Amino acid sequence: MANSRSGDGMIDRTVRVLETFTADRTTQSLSELSRRSGLPLSTTHRIVEGLVAPGLLERDDDRRLRLGPRLWELALRGSRVQRLRQAALPHMQQVQAVVREHTQLAVLEDDEALFLERLSHPDAGANITRIAGRLPLHASSAGLVLLAYADAATRRRVLAAPLVRLTPDTTTDPAALDTLLDRVRREGGVVAKGTVETVSTGVAVPVIVRGEAVAALAVVLPRGADVAGPREQLVQAARRTATDLEAEDRKAFR
Amino acid sequence: MANSRSGDGMIDRTVRVLETFTADRTTQSLSELSRRSGLPLSTTHRIVEGLVAPGLLERDDDRRLRLGPRLWELALRGSRVQRLRQAALPHMQQVQAVVREHTQLAVLEDDEALFLERLSHPDAGANITRIAGRLPLHASSAGLVLLAYADAATRRRVLAAPLVRLTPDTTTDPAALDTLLDRVRREGGVVAKGTVETVSTGVAVPVIVRGEAVAALAVVLPRGADVAGPREQLVQAARRTATDLEAEDRKAFR
Numbered sequence: 348m349a350n351s352r353s354g355d356g357m358i359d360r361t362v363r364v365l366e367t368f369t370a371d372r373t374t375q376s377l378s379e380l381s382r383r384s385g386l387p388l389s390t391t392h393r394i395v396e397g398l399v400a401p402g403l404l405e406r407d408d409d410r411r412l413r414l415g416p417r418l419w420e421l422a423l424r425g426s427r428v429q430r431l432r433q434a435a436l437p438h439m440q441q442v443q444a445v446v447r448e449h450t451q452l453a454v455l456e457d458d459e460a461l462f463l464e465r466l467s468h469p470d471a472g473a474n475i476t477r478i479a480g481r482l483p484l485h486a487s488s489a490g491l492v493l494l495a496y497a498d499a500a501t502r503r504r505v506l507a508a509p510l511v512r513l514t515p516d517t518t519t520d521p522a523a524l525d526t527l528l529d530r531v532r533r534e535g536g537v538v539a540k541g542t543v544e545t546v547s548t549g550v551a552v553p554v555i556v557r558g559e560a561v562a563a564l565a566v567v568l569p570r571g572a573d574v575a576g577p578r579e580q581l582v583q584a585a586r587r588t589a590t591d592l593e594a595e596d597r598k599a600f601r
Numbered sequence: 602m603a604n605s606r607s608g609d610g611m612i613d614r615t616v617r618v619l620e621t622f623t624a625d626r627t628t629q630s631l632s633e634l635s636r637r638s639g640l641p642l643s644t645t646h647r648i649v650e651g652l653v654a655p656g657l658l659e660r661d662d663d664r665r666l667r668l669g670p671r672l673w674e675l676a677l678r679g680s681r682v683q684r685l686r687q688a689a690l691p692h693m694q695q696v697q698a699v700v701r702e703h704t705q706l707a708v709l710e711d712d713e714a715l716f717l718e719r720l721s722h723p724d725a726g727a728n729i730t731r732i733a734g735r736l737p738l739h740a741s742s743a744g745l746v747l748l749a750y751a752d753a754a755t756r757r758r759v760l761a762a763p764l765v766r767l768t769p770d771t772t773t774d775p776a777a778l779d780t781l782l783d784r785v786r787r788e789g790g791v792v793a794k795g796t797v798e799t800v801s802t803g804v805a806v807p808v809i810v811r812g813e814a815v816a817a818l819a820v821v822l823p824r825g826a827d828v829a830g831p832r833e834q835l836v837q838a839a840r841r842t843a844t845d846l847e848a849e850d851r852k853a854f855r
Contacts, residue, residue: 357611358651368679397612402711414680416710419717422676423733425622426668437721440694456670457656463673467691479677 357394360386364394365403365414370480374411428454431562432463434591435554438584439466442566446577449567453489455497456481458505460490460563485524486513488539488549489563495531496553496560502528516541536582538574546570550578554585556592564588611648614640618648619657619668624734628665682708685816686717688845689808692838693720696820700831703821707743709751710735712759714744714817739778740767742793742803743817749785750807750814756782770795790836792828800824804832808839810846818842 367383381391398404402417443450452464484490510519536552551565621637635645652658656671697704706718738744764773790806805819
């Protein structure tokens with residue numbers, strides 16, 4: 348792939364600074380930011396001041412840096428994935444009210460499944476789960492659906508790349524995965540037993556808007572659980588989400 | 602306030618480009634971006650290419666620009682407000698299951714109420730609501746709670762600024778607002794009738810973590826609705842959210 352990073356280098360370096368923040372690392376000192384981004388301290392300082400001024404980064408009481416609500420607002424306000432998430436959320440709540448297990452929404456991004464939302468059972472108490480987490484396409488049920496409905500180039504690229512084995516049940520043979528993906532399309536979804544964690548079964552279906560799979564909806568069940576009921580719930584939720592998205596599109600006359 | 606925009610000017614200009622995207626304007630052409638950001642076309646082009654390369658912006662099939670999932674991911678992954686939203690979500694779902702009306706979560710940002718989440722009744726069908734929307738502190742029930750628990754400087758600043766009248770019931774007299782805010786603190790919440798829209802009543806309570814109000818939880822009811830039940834639901838949800846956040850903090854040994 349040609350190097351298309353022809354834009355301003357300062358934006359690239361800014362992204363490198365922002366990328367050092369993760370779910371496990373929400374506050375950092377300037378020197379940590381410098382080390383983790385691989386940028387000189389002076390450059391990091393200049394970028395940090397540039398990000399603090401408009402509120403994209405902020406300092407906590409210990410002068411450590413964290414992402415500011417302003418960045419969150421900028422990223423979400425006009426975001427297509429946020430719109431998708433909002434359309435899916437009420438229907439995911441209905442799935443979850445019946446199935447009472449983790450219910451997830453994912454999209455294809457950089458040949459991985461990017462999770463936009465995850466609902467967990469309220470009774471489970473604290474559940475500060477990983478939104479914006481990623482899983483390999485070939486391992487997760489949502490990923491298998493996204494890959495099955497992806498364009499041919501994406502499928503070729505993923506089949507040609509190393510297929511990591513997360514558990515003994517992860518499909519890591521390209522030919523077997525190719526066959527599995529065909530079956531996912533034929534059947535309109537997948538039941539993936541123990542492919543991410545040995546104790547769990549993922550069930551996933553596509554959200555199809557005007558013929559294109561824009562997302563996958565999935566539930567994560569205990570391995571031995573019945574899958575027919577949850578799958579039917581997912582199919583209905585996916586259909587309703589697609590209907591709402593199409594109605595919104597018409598309203599926006601696009 | 603001193604001008605602290607001493608950082609790199611390119612970051613400021615990049616923010617100006619990103620700010621032109623809103624919930625109603627999710628795709629734009631390069632020339633629209635240039636016009637709305639007030640930047641020359643050449644500068645806008647350079648910034649756009651810099652943002653497209655790492656995926657913060659992307660082009661749709663018509664070559665129009667939109668925010669990329671990568672920006673969404675960067676902004677959310679290590680975000681404190683996202684963490685707050687995730688802690689509150691299961692408890693908001695419980696409120697909503699009982700109250701069956703809009704349930705909202707807001708934080709104080711730039712002297713406004715910034716809405717992090719809004720759940721609506723699933724049966725209401727399409728509800729692609731405004732996450733990352735804002736309302737004036739003195740008008741919305743969530744805003745009144747956030748302002749009542751804010752530091753003295755914030756309260757002084759808001760009382761000294763023009764208080765916009767959204768409806769005839771919005772409190773726009775600074776002295777009356779000051780008195781109202783004291784009462785909100787004494788009573789641990791607010792019932793605001795028709796202050797944002799004449800047909801609605803907002804009920805809001807604070808989420809208090811280690812003595813600090815980090816957010817407000819609110820429900821929006823039809824004007825004549827009973828408020829006692831919803832308020833009790835909110836109080837419980839706020840308490841559970843705070844408990845979960847404090848438990849998470851202990852896990853992260855901060």
